[in-house]
Amino acid sequence: MKKPDVLASDNKSRVNLAITMAMSKPSIFTTATAGGYISISRPTKFLKNLEICGEGRISAWVDSMRACSPTRIRTTPYLADYDQSSWIDHHPSALDKFEQIIDASKGKQIVMFLDYDGTLSPIVDDPDRAFMSDAMRKTVRKLATCFPTAIVSGRCRDKVYSFVRLAELYYAGSHGMDIIGPAKGSKYKEVGSGRGVQFQAASKFLRMIDEVYEQLVEKTKATPGAQVEHNKFCVSVHFRRVEEKKWNELAQQIRSVLKEYPKLRLTQGRKVLEIRPTIKWDKGKALEFLLESLGFADCTNVFPVYIGDDWTDEDAFKILRERGQGFGILVSKFPKETSASYSLQEPDEVMEFLKRLVQWKRPSVLRAQL
Numbered sequence: 001m002k003k004p005d006v007l008a009s010d011n012k013s014r015v016n017l018a019i020t021m022a023m024s025k026p027s028i029f030t031t032a033t034a035g036g037y038i039s040i041s042r043p044t045k046f047l048k049n050l051e052i053c054g055e056g057r058i059s060a061w062v063d064s065m066r067a068c069s070p071t072r073i074r075t076t077p078y079l080a081d082y083d084q085s086s087w088i089d090h091h092p093s094a095l096d097k098f099e100q101i102i103d104a105s106k107g108k109q110i111v112m113f114l115d116y117d118g119t120l121s122p123i124v125d126d127p128d129r130a131f132m133s134d135a136m137r138k139t140v141r142k143l144a145t146c147f148p149t150a151i152v153s154g155r156c157r158d159k160v161y162s163f164v165r166l167a168e169l170y171y172a173g174s175h176g177m178d179i180i181g182p183a184k185g186s187k188y189k190e191v192g193s194g195r196g197v198q199f200q201a202a203s204k205f206l207r208m209i210d211e212v213y214e215q216l217v218e219k220t221k222a223t224p225g226a227q228v229e230h231n232k233f234c235v236s237v238h239f240r241r242v243e244e245k246k247w248n249e250l251a252q253q254i255r256s257v258l259k260e261y262p263k264l265r266l267t268q269g270r271k272v273l274e275i276r277p278t279i280k281w282d283k284g285k286a287l288e289f290l291l292e293s294l295g296f297a298d299c300t301n302v303f304p305v306y307i308g309d310d311w312t313d314e315d316a317f318k319i320l321r322e323r324g325q326g327f328g329i330l331v332s333k334f335p336k337e338t339s340a341s342y343s344l345q346e347p348d349e350v351m352e353f354l355k356r357l358v359q360w361k362r363p364s365v366l367r368a369q370l
């Protein structure tokens with residue numbers, strides 16, 4: 001597959017993030033909480049203390065953010081040369097291949113994992129107004145009657161819940177560092193009579209994240225359009241409403257704060273840089289945790305489907321490839337380096353795909369109820 005230079009360099013900066021996935025299975029400790037949830041803790045594993053905030057690395061991220069802006073993608077000549085049809089051959093539309101997907105899932109329990117921004121809601125300028133449509137909510141509600149369904153988001157869990165407003169789902173916020181999962185079917189259910197399991201991989205970092213948030217707000221306030229979002233266990237600094245010529249300046253402001261915090265690292269999203277603990281925990285780990293809580297730890301008869309649009313979703317796509325179970329669907333209008341198997345272009349197509357899953361499942365649910 002011919003790859004444009006810009007994708008190669010994006011990939012390089014992603015590799016530079018060095019998000020290692022090799023976490024050995026830790027032991028699990030559980031305690032019942034006042035909220036009725038079983039709280040689970042595991043020994044924290046840290047990523048190697050890499051040089052995460054080097055000047056070169058920061059500029060590489062800003063460059064790749066520029067290269068990824070849709071207007072740039074449409075006008076950049078070497079991307080125009082990119083063989084879109086070859087990319088589609090490797091990552092066909094999940095709608096076009098619906099029957100193939102269903103065939104692969106036969107005899108297995110489908111479990112749905114959905115990213116929020118850019119997957120269930122369209123990308124908008126103001127992160128506080130990234131509402132999901134009523135039609136999408138209705139579809140996700142129906143989906144959850146057919147399959148166990150979880151939202152896995154970079155957002156703080158409460159915030160993403162306030163957008164989705166469906167109590168029947170499981171939620172993993174802060175890039176999977178704050179999970180409310182099922183107790184039903186979980187091996188943890190014997191520990192208490194809680195409503196579910198709660199797992200906060202980065203609880204030790206709460207105070208540090210608060211401190212960094214305050215400093216970032218202060219440091220970036222002179223940059224028009226910059227917005228700092230507190231996502232509980234991580235912080236997002238938004239570039240979307242900042243003039244492009246100011247992006248380097250904003251990135252340097254972030255760097256100047258972060259260099260004092262070797263236990264925090266940066267990751268990149270869509271016109272956003274995100275600050276999070278260096279622990280070995282991400283959306284892929286959250287997916288595994290939720291499968292485990294659902295009682296599918298070592299099962300071969302489970303078929304997880306993860307739909308997401310962002311680089312942070314790649315951690316989950318990779319886990320599915322490694323497990324050889326289910327598959328990832330990347331939401332993107334443009335060719336992107338990805339470990340997902342299929343693609344959908346935008347949230348409307350995601351909704352269509354979810355509707356088809358419901359339509360396919362519902363007759364058998366009805367038959368089983370007779």
Ligand SMILES: O=P(O)(O)OC[C@H]1O[C@H](O[C@H]2O[C@H](CO)[C@@H](O)[C@H](O)[C@H]2O)[C@H](O)[C@@H](O)[C@@H]1O
Pocket residue numbers: 115116117118122123124125126127130152153154155229231236238240269270271272274310312
């Ligand atoms: O994991 P996700 O649910 O996709 O969350 C990732 C980040 O999404 C949000 O930012 C993105 O969406 C905004 C609203 O459309 C957009 O303005 C921004 O440019 C995007 O990066 C959210 O605000 C972040 O905190 C999440 O980490």
